[in-house]
Amino acid sequence: MNRSMRPLLATVAIFLVAYAAAVFQFPGLLSTRVLGNFLTDNAFLGITAVGMTFVIISGGIDLSVGAVIGFTGVLVAVLISSFGLHPLVAFAIALAVAALFGAAMGLAIHYLEVPAFIVTLAGMFLARGGASVITQDSVPINHEFYSTISSLYFRLPGGGRLSFVGLLMIAVFVFGAVVAHRTRFGSYVYALGGNTTSASLMGVPVARTTVQIYMLSSMLACLAGIVFSLYTSAGYPLAAVGVELDAIGAVVIGGTLLTGGYGFVFGTFVGVMLLGLVQTYIIFDGTLSSWWTKIVIGILLFLFIVLQRLVFAASARGDRSSETA
Amino acid sequence: MAETAFRMEARGVSKIFGTHRALDKVDFGLLAGEVHALLGENGAGKSTLIKILTGAYQPDGGEVLVDGEPVHLDSPLHAQSFGIGTVYQEVNLLPNRSVAENLFLGHQPTRFGLVDRKRMNRDARVLLKRYGLEIDPSSELGSHSVAVQQIVAIARAVQLSGKVLILDEPTASLDRDEVQRLFEVVASLKRDGLAIVFITHFLDQVFALADRVTILRNGKLVDTRRLSELTRTDLVRKMLGKDIAFSGSTSLEAQRPVTDVLLEFKGYGRKRSVRPFTLTIHKGEVIGVAGLLGSGRTEMARVMFGIDPSDEGSVALNGKPISIRAATDAIAHGFGFCPEDRKADGIFGDLSVRENIVIALQGKLGWFRALNRDEQLDLAGQFGESMDIRAASLDMPVKLLSGGNQQKVILARWLATDPAFLILDEPTRGIDVGAHAEIVRTINRLRDDGMALVVISSEIDEVVAYSSRVVVMRDREMVAELRGEDISPAVIVQAIATHGEPTPEETAA
Numbered sequence: 059m060n061r062s063m064r065p066l067l068a069t070v071a072i073f074l075v076a077y078a079a080a081v082f083q084f085p086g087l088l089s090t091r092v093l094g095n096f097l098t099d100n101a102f103l104g105i106t107a108v109g110m111t112f113v114i115i116s117g118g119i120d121l122s123v124g125a126v127i128g129f130t131g132v133l134v135a136v137l138i139s140s141f142g143l144h145p146l147v148a149f150a151i152a153l154a155v156a157a158l159f160g161a162a163m164g165l166a167i168h169y170l171e172v173p174a175f176i177v178t179l180a181g182m183f184l185a186r187g188g189a190s191v192i193t194q195d196s197v198p199i200n201h202e203f204y205s206t207i208s209s210l211y212f213r214l215p216g217g218g219r220l221s222f223v224g225l226l227m228i229a230v231f232v233f234g235a236v237v238a239h240r241t242r243f244g245s246y247v248y249a250l251g252g253n254t255t256s257a258s259l260m261g262v263p264v265a266r267t268t269v270q271i272y273m274l275s276s277m278l279a280c281l282a283g284i285v286f287s288l289y290t291s292a293g294y295p296l297a298a299v300g301v302e303l304d305a306i307g308a309v310v311i312g313g314t315l316l317t318g319g320y321g322f323v324f325g326t327f328v329g330v331m332l333l334g335l336v337q338t339y340i341i342f343d344g345t346l347s348s349w350w351t352k353i354v355i356g357i358l359l360f361l362f363i364v365l366q367r368l369v370f371a372a373s374a375r376g377d378r379s380s381e382t383a
Numbered sequence: 384m385a386e387t388a389f390r391m392e393a394r395g396v397s398k399i400f401g402t403h404r405a406l407d408k409v410d411f412g413l414l415a416g417e418v419h420a421l422l423g424e425n426g427a428g429k430s431t432l433i434k435i436l437t438g439a440y441q442p443d444g445g446e447v448l449v450d451g452e453p454v455h456l457d458s459p460l461h462a463q464s465f466g467i468g469t470v471y472q473e474v475n476l477l478p479n480r481s482v483a484e485n486l487f488l489g490h491q492p493t494r495f496g497l498v499d500r501k502r503m504n505r506d507a508r509v510l511l512k513r514y515g516l517e518i519d520p521s522s523e524l525g526s527h528s529v530a531v532q533q534i535v536a537i538a539r540a541v542q543l544s545g546k547v548l549i550l551d552e553p554t555a556s557l558d559r560d561e562v563q564r565l566f567e568v569v570a571s572l573k574r575d576g577l578a579i580v581f582i583t584h585f586l587d588q589v590f591a592l593a594d595r596v597t598i599l600r601n602g603k604l605v606d607t608r609r610l611s612e613l614t615r616t617d618l619v620r621k622m623l624g625k626d627i628a629f630s631g632s633t634s635l636e637a638q639r640p641v642t643d644v645l646l647e648f649k650g651y652g653r654k655r656s657v658r659p660f661t662l663t664i665h666k667g668e669v670i671g672v673a674g675l676l677g678s679g680r681t682e683m684a685r686v687m688f689g690i691d692p693s694d695e696g697s698v699a700l701n702g703k704p705i706s707i708r709a710a711t712d713a714i715a716h717g718f719g720f721c722p723e724d725r726k727a728d729g730i731f732g733d734l735s736v737r738e739n740i741v742i743a744l745q746g747k748l749g750w751f752r753a754l755n756r757d758e759q760l761d762l763a764g765q766f767g768e769s770m771d772i773r774a775a776s777l778d779m780p781v782k783l784l785s786g787g788n789q790q791k792v793i794l795a796r797w798l799a800t801d802p803a804f805l806i807l808d809e810p811t812r813g814i815d816v817g818a819h820a821e822i823v824r825t826i827n828r829l830r831d832d833g834m835a836l837v838v839i840s841s842e843i844d845e846v847v848a849y850s851s852r853v854v855v856m857r858d859r860e861m862v863a864e865l866r867g868e869d870i871s872p873a874v875i876v877q878a879i880a881t882h883g884e885p886t887p888e889e890t891a892a
Contacts, residue, residue, distance in 0.1 A: 240497040252477035261489045319479035
């Protein structure tokens with residue numbers, strides 16, 4: 059486990075240094091108010107990234123999550139506003155739809171042996187298109203349940219607010235970490251990322267695990283969609299465009315190997331926080347264009363990919379066996 | 384022998400692929416508490432038999448019995464439930480996970496539905512100790528040597544199956560000390576009453592470890608014997624087939640005019656591939672290379688041709704030292720190489736016969752002197768005719784041709800470059816009798832035209848028929864160079880089988 063810890067430690071160190079530097083410049087950043095908003099603002103990204111972590115550890119990729127967020131928002135908004143359903147019923151329906159959607163992608167990836175990239179790309183178009191077919195416009199959600207939940211928060215010392223969605227994100231991370239590191243399912247996910255042939259010879263139920271991984275990712279994206287609709291009190295078919303890439307970025311910056319087999323859910327949390335920090339810093343600065351966020355994320359991503367290559371290339375050199383006849 | 388108590392048995396199993404009988408009514412019985420070696424050259428049916436025993440293939444005829452009961456094995460996993468575990472040459476574990484997880488994956492101890500890591504690591508430590516491994520169970524598997532990984536794989540297989548252990552070339556990538564360590568583990572498992580099948584190419588290891596041996600050849604059972612009843616020579620003779628006609632000798636007149644030296648390899652070798660060898664090759668000479676599979680025959684050819692560049696020794700062409708760092712160097716010096724695995728390394732299946740023939744010449748000419756279509760057709764036609772390549776059209780994809788014709792295409796490809804030196808690795812494997820004769824005729828003709836050839840073959844009769852000298856390989860080392868009257872099947876078999884001193888020439892005399 060040791061060498062896979064190194065990128066994670068690097069992420070934590072970079073986050074701490076960056077945060078300290080930011081606080082040095084803007085002391086206001088070191089308040090529970092800012093920290094609370096950190097969690098709230100990034101909740102939907104964090105929840106999505108947990109699912110993405112599983113997918114990437116298993117050696118796959120899920121490009122459909124952003125579209126699933128958009129689709130969920132629209133579906134939930136229409137179910138509540140046009141059909142008059144209670145939000146909880148709408149959530150259950152949306153989660154069921156997402157579960158089926160993820161299962162279908164997992165089945166296609168396993169049985170048709172199509173790369174996950176292609177299958178989930180198709181899934182992305184389907185979900186985004188489906189959302190636009192339901193409605194082209196932003197659908198507002200006016201339901202007292204929504205306003206109740208949105209105003210739920212714990213007051214933190216120092217005037218900060220730990221909102222319901224922020225808490226939900228933390229809960230999802232804890233859930234994800236336990237599943238990844240403490241269950242047989244979790245070990246199967248790592249096994250698939252390590253070597254699929256070996257995994258199947260060792261008795262890992264490859265088909266079932268693959269389906270479960272993509273179901274988990276789609277359902278977490280759906281949950282993120284619900285959180286996003288709570289956050290904006292509306293459903294919009296073009297919401298969360300490109301979030302799949304932010305999620306992949308957060309996962310990789312968090313120390314998960316893009317080729318699979320290594321990674322930590324906690325690392326993804328730090329990755330999401332690092333992305334949030336960059337955004338907050340740029341807002342605090344005020345003079346920088348918000349596009350600088352993208353540049354910094356790009357640099358960070360590049361740095362981490364290089365770092366991982368170095369760490370894994372250095373330790374792989376020793377144990378490569380000789381080729382045989 | 385009271386061989387009714389077979390732990391596992393295959394009775395008259397056959398397996399057919401297309402028209403090819405990979406296994407033909409083979410019987411195989413495995414006793415508890417024995418190490419049973421399974422021997423045979425490539426294509427003998429070893430791996431097919433193993434795949435039937437492990438459930439990866441289902442037999443087309445005959446039956447498999449475990450403890451006297453007929454069973455139907457659907458998959459390796461299903462076989463595991465009957466107590467049959469397999470360890471493959473390539474370690475099939477997860478290098479990215481901990482040692483303990485590799486031992487228990489799918490069977491991890493749990494508490495309240497969560498994996499109990501403490502207990503898993505404790506159990507792993509106890510288990511590994513039995514195999515003499517004192518390593519941290521929570522360390523990453525990939526950080527350990529192949530030997531340790533191999534032992535972990537055995538521990539997992541025994542843990543989960545516990546009756547029959549199949550070791551499919553487990554020593555192929557281990558060094559001497561590691562092999563020793565593995566043998567100790569296997570010996571102690573044998574004492575525990577496990578039935579062990581052991582597959583290897585190394586005869587020394589067979590004699591060191593096995594109690595009984597089963598030899599396959601061309602999909603048929605040759606013999607099953609106690610090893611104590613066999614000598615090395617018997618064993619090699621059985622593996623290489625028939626009862627070799629011990630009268631046969633070279634068809635060439637003993638006194639051939641000595642021609643100019645073409646190539647001189649001096650102390651030429653490559654670490655972990657082939658030990659340094661010294662070989663002088665004259666113009667108009669065929670050097671036969673004999674040896675069992677895995678003896679370093681192919682490695683020698685690859686080093687000569689620069690596919691795996693040498694890291695020791697020197698080579699001189701016509702008396703001038705040259706350097707061969709890559710296959711392109713070898714080609715530039717007028718070398719040609721027909722590899723052993725025609726389909727994977729030789730032909731371009733989707734390209735036409737014509738393109739397959741001209742490609743080496745085009746490669747030699749380089750980019751700027753493209754052969755136009757007429758020139759290509761001309762060349763292909765000329766060589767197609769002289770090699771008697773039977774293709775409906777020179778523009779048909781070469782993969783549609785029979786094996787023998789594909790081999791002729793590859794030969795034609797090199798002949799088009801007008802090489803001075805040609806290496807043929809198993810040129811007659813898997814081709815029909817007619818094409819076989821054609822290839823042998825071509826070899827003889829090329830030699831008489833003054834070309835130098837190195838021909839690797841498992842067919843000893845064939846080597847004897849066309850070689851002016853025979854080099855014998857064993858354990859990745861050139862162990863004998865036979866000439867004149869020594870070129871006979873008896874001497875070659877002796878040289879392959881002999882362990883250490885005395886030298887084969889002496890014993891044959």
